[in-house]
Amino acid sequence: xxxxxxxxxxxxxxxxxxxxxxxxxxxxxxxxxxxxxxxxxxxxxxxxxxxxxxxxxxxxxxxxxxxxxxxxxxxxxxxxxxxxxxxxxxxxxxxxxxxxxxxxxxxxxxxxxxxxxxxxxxxxxxxxxxxxxxxxxxxxxxxxxxxxxxxxxxxxxxxxxxxxxxxxxxxxxxxxxxxxxxxxxxxxxxxxxxxxxxxxxxxxxxxxxxxxxxxxxxxxxxxxxxxxxxxxxxxxxxxxxxxxxxxxxxxxxxxxxxxxxxxxxxxxx
Numbered sequence: 461x462x463x464x465x466x467x468x469x470x471x472x473x474x475x476x477x478x479x480x481x482x483x484x485x486x487x488x489x490x491x492x493x494x495x496x497x498x499x500x501x502x503x504x505x506x507x508x509x510x511x512x513x514x515x516x517x518x519x520x521x522x523x524x525x526x527x528x529x530x531x532x533x534x535x536x537x538x539x540x541x542x543x544x545x546x547x548x549x550x551x552x553x554x555x556x557x558x559x560x561x562x563x564x565x566x567x568x569x570x571x572x573x574x575x576x577x578x579x580x581x582x583x584x585x586x587x588x589x590x591x592x593x594x595x596x597x598x599x600x601x602x603x604x605x606x607x608x609x610x611x612x613x614x615x616x617x618x619x620x621x622x623x624x625x626x627x628x629x630x631x632x633x634x635x636x637x638x639x640x641x642x643x644x645x646x647x648x649x650x651x652x653x654x655x656x657x658x659x660x661x662x663x664x665x666x667x668x669x670x671x672x673x674x675x676x677x678x679x680x681x682x683x684x685x686x687x688x689x690x691x692x693x694x695x696x697x698x699x700x701x702x703x704x705x706x707x708x709x710x711x712x713x714x715x716x717x718x719x720x721x722x723x724x725x726x727x728x729x
Contacts, residue, residue, distance in 0.1 A: 462512045463605040465490065467497030469508030476507045478717055479679075480710075483686045485518045485663075486673035487613040488568070489700040490606075491575040493675070496706025500714075509710060511677075513606055514686070516659050517593035518672055520553070523661035536588045540625055547581035571700050572617075579617055586624035588660065594652045595629050599638060607636035673700050677709050679717060692716065 464470075465482065484490070497509055521535060543549075547565070554560035565581055572579045592612060599608035612632035616623035623629065626647065633643045663669045667685040675697040676684045683690030695709045 461601060461603045462510075463514070463600050463603055465493060465497070465511040465513050465606055466610060467494035467509075468511045469497075469501060471508070474506055474508035478507055478509045478710075478714055480509060480511045480713055481514070481678055481680055481682065481687075482511055483514050483516060483676045483684060484674065485516055486675065486700070487609075487617055488572050488575065488577055489673035489675065489697075490610070491577065492701050492703050493706045495575065495703035496701075496708075496710060499703055499707040500710040503707075504714070507714065515596055515600070515605060515609065516663055516686070517596070517656045518663050518669070519588045519660045521587050521660070522664045523657050535586070536590060538586050538624075541584070543584040543586045543622065543624055545582045546585040549585055549587065550581070574702070577618060580620045583616055583620045584622040584624065586622075589624045590653060590656050591626065591647055592623045592629050593656045593659075595633065595643060595647065597652050597655065598643065598646050599633065599636065602638060604636045604638055608632055608638065611635040671698065674698055675701070677713060679713060679720070692720075 469477075493511075497511065500509060501507070525536065547561075550561045550564060551558065554564055565579075569579050596605060596609055596612075599605045612623050612629065615621035615628050615632060621628040621631070626644075629647070630640045630643060634640050669685075676682075676686065676694045677697070678684065678687075678690070678694035679692050681690055682692045682694045684694045684696075695712055697705060697709065
């Protein structure tokens with residue numbers, strides 16, 4: 461089941477379809493991807509990009525059952541409604557330095573404002589939100605992962621509705637066109653829980669991803685830590701980037717696509 465990034469071409473058919481694949485974990489950055497896609501489509505009216513996304517559950521705590529730091533509990537066993545705020549827990553993440561926390565918050569806030577996002581640091585936050593990331597994997601089964609995560613991210617980061625709270629997860633699912641009752645029944649099981657914990661560990665220890673946002677883009681046959689059997693080179697973006705950065709990604713991959721098509725045509729003669 462494909463999970464298309466917002467900004468993928470869904471209008472009238474264009475002469476050329478450019479199929480791309482991406483692995484990512486992000487909120488602010490995906491807005492820049494969207495704007496980059498819009499810019500690319502405006503510059504190439506005959507090309508429609510179909511960007512299929514695979515998301516990977518990620519936690520800075522990896523799969524540790526011990527909460528990050530010691531000031532506030534922020535891990536898996538924190539009861540719903542008892543989580544610290546994002547502002548509070550960032551103090552531990554910043555090594556106990558209020559000045560570093562202020563710098564971090566201002567940097568992220570400014571990045572968000574550039575694309576119309578106003579971050580709210582008073583949202584309650586669990587740094588191992590297992591159920592919301594189980595729901596993300598579940599939504600992918602129906603091709604609704606990106607719609608779900610867009611709704612969940614907006615509620616969490618901008619509307620102070622914690623992604624660690626079930627009511628928020630269910631509301632986001634409803635907005636994305638998913639069945640709330642089906643998701644609630646799924647969340648009452650432990651299905652995909654092992655997969656989330658495995659991803660928490662593998663993204664850091666096996667794939668070497670120690671900071672997010674992190675984007676990997678490529679043609680369908682690209683190789684990456686998540687696609688070890690691929691052939692073509694990916695384009696990696698670390699950080700939230702900006703629309704111009706992602707426009708450049710799509711220009712690069714379009715050029716590679718054209719070169720590959722020309723080479724294939726030459727071999728066929």
